[in-house]
Amino acid sequence: MPDDVRELVARCLAGDQAAVTALVDRFQGQVFGLCYRMLGHRQDAEDMAQETLVRAIRSLARWNPERGFLPWLLTIAGNRCRTLLASRARRPSLVAEVDHLADRGAAAEPAGQLAEEVALAVAELRLEYRQAFLMFQRDELSYAEIAAALDCPVGTVKTWVHRARRQIAERLRNRDVLREVPDAVRGL
Amino acid sequence: MRCADFENRLNDLLDARQPLESDAALAGHARACRDCRELWTAYGAMLAGVLHLARPEPSAELSQRVGAALRGAGADPSPCIAWPRRAAQVGGALVAMAAAVLVWALMRPGWQQADVPADAAGQLAAHRPTASPGAEREPLDHLARTAGDEYRALAIETRRSLTSALLMVPGLALSPPDSDGGQQPSDQPSRGWVDDLSDGLAPLTRSTAVALDSLWGAVVVPHEDSRS
Numbered sequence: 001m002p003d004d005v006r007e008l009v010a011r012c013l014a015g016d017q018a019a020v021t022a023l024v025d026r027f028q029g030q031v032f033g034l035c036y037r038m039l040g041h042r043q044d045a046e047d048m049a050q051e052t053l054v055r056a057i058r059s060l061a062r063w064n065p066e067r068g069f070l071p072w073l074l075t076i077a078g079n080r081c082r083t084l085l086a087s088r089a090r091r092p093s094l095v096a097e098v099d100h101l102a103d104r105g106a107a108a109e110p111a112g113q114l115a116e117e118v119a120l121a122v123a124e125l126r127l128e129y130r131q132a133f134l135m136f137q138r139d140e141l142s143y144a145e146i147a148a149a150l151d152c153p154v155g156t157v158k159t160w161v162h163r164a165r166r167q168i169a170e171r172l173r174n175r176d177v178l179r180e181v182p183d184a185v186r187g188l
Numbered sequence: 189m190r191c192a193d194f195e196n197r198l199n200d201l202l203d204a205r206q207p208l209e210s211d212a213a214l215a216g217h218a219r220a221c222r223d224c225r226e227l228w229t230a231y232g233a234m235l236a237g238v239l240h241l242a243r244p245e246p247s248a249e250l251s252q253r254v255g256a257a258l259r260g261a262g263a264d265p266s267p268c269i270a271w272p273r274r275a276a277q278v279g280g281a282l283v284a285m286a287a288a289v290l291v292w293a294l295m296r297p298g299w300q301q302a303d304v305p306a307d308a309a310g311q312l313a314a315h316r317p318t319a320s321p322g323a324e325r326e327p328l329d330h331l332a333r334t335a336g337d338e339y340r341a342l343a344i345e346t347r348r349s350l351t352s353a354l355l356m357v358p359g360l361a362l363s364p365p366d367s368d369g370g371q372q373p374s375d376q377p378s379r380g381w382v383d384d385l386s387d388g389l390a391p392l393t394r395s396t397a398v399a400l401d402s403l404w405g406a407v408v409v410p411h412e413d414s415r416s
Contacts, residue, residue, distance in 0.1 A: 028246055046246060049250060114240070117233075118240075119237070134241075138238050165202065165234065177233065178233060
């Protein structure tokens with residue numbers, strides 16, 4: 001864990017409000033990203049991200065510095081999201097996810113078209129595969145962090161990500177997208 | 189390298205967040221094998237596409253909301269979860285209060301004499317469980333027509349609630365309001381849908397009367413006996 005996070009936490013525990021703000025600013029994006037992946041709904045994700053950050057800051061004294069700060073935070077967020085999902089008894093909406101996947105402004109360019117094809121392929125994945133894939137490939141969380149957040153073994157997360165890659169690759173092949181892939185992407 | 193190992197090695201590379209070209213053996217096999225080259229290209233396209241996907245960002249207000257929640261003394265940090273929980277607590281308290289009022293009304297000394305008009309008291313007494321099991325009782329419908337205002341209102345309301353509930357039961361052969369378009373043959377007595385429902389509900393009405401009798405016998409009669 002970076003020392004600056006440890007120092008920030010120490011300052012928060014000492015009552016430094018600026019440190020609290022800095023801690024929130026630093027981690028809110030990752031917490032929100034996870035909540036959004038799990039809930040598929042922006043407003044719910046904001047509410048859960050808020051609740052996670054408030055709970056974490058109120059419980060900072062219980063955080064074990066031996067454990068990374070981000071995994072601890074994501075575990076809280078994952079638990080809150082699972083509780084909400086259980087209470088509302090419905091799964092994240094696919095439509096909401098697809099709407100936010102592709103950067104539509106870039107769709108006219110070849111890279112934008114490729115992103116759109118990838119977005120569609122990602123949207124067709126099973127929920128678990130999609131969450132794990134996006135958390136690893138785009139949000140750049142480690143397998144351990146994803147496993148903590150989704151409350152499942154690291155091996156399971158790896159399997160989900162590998163299957164997601166295979167399914168996306170197969171879809172791209174079947175859609176004949178690969179012929180238009182720029183040479184720079186081919187890398188051979 | 190065998191083709192069977194190619195994909196595993198490709199995944200190992202991506203798991204380590206290394207660029208595909210960093211593994212010379214993998215790149216060499218991809219050049220030589222058409223199928224593996226396609227897989228390589230597909231993985232490369234996938235990685236390039238992922239980079240262009242929009243990342244969900246929180247609104248600018250999120251950090252302010254967190255700050256406000258932290259500053260608020262005793263503020264509940266979970267507005268969207270706290271509301272249903274609070275509503276359930278309030279609802280539970282209201283139900284408990286309603287139940288308490290009902291029990292109090294039934295147990296209240298002099299309830300029968302004070303609230304039920306004299307002419308209805310006799311009807312109520314006749315409807316109470318008697319020592320002889322075969323004794324005739326008046327039907328609840330009849331009681332509703334002849335008892336005092338409060339008991340009548342209760343009986344009518346009970347029947348109306350049952351009617352509304354039964355209208356929602358699929359397959360029950362009861363005509364909804366105005367299902368005949370409001371047209372009645374002129375040579376037949378006018379029978380509204382409420383009457384049809386009332387006929388259909390006759391068995392249920394009887395069982396409701398039995399249930400009320402049982403409640404009466406279990407709660408009110410012992411109380412009155414102990415007082416006397």
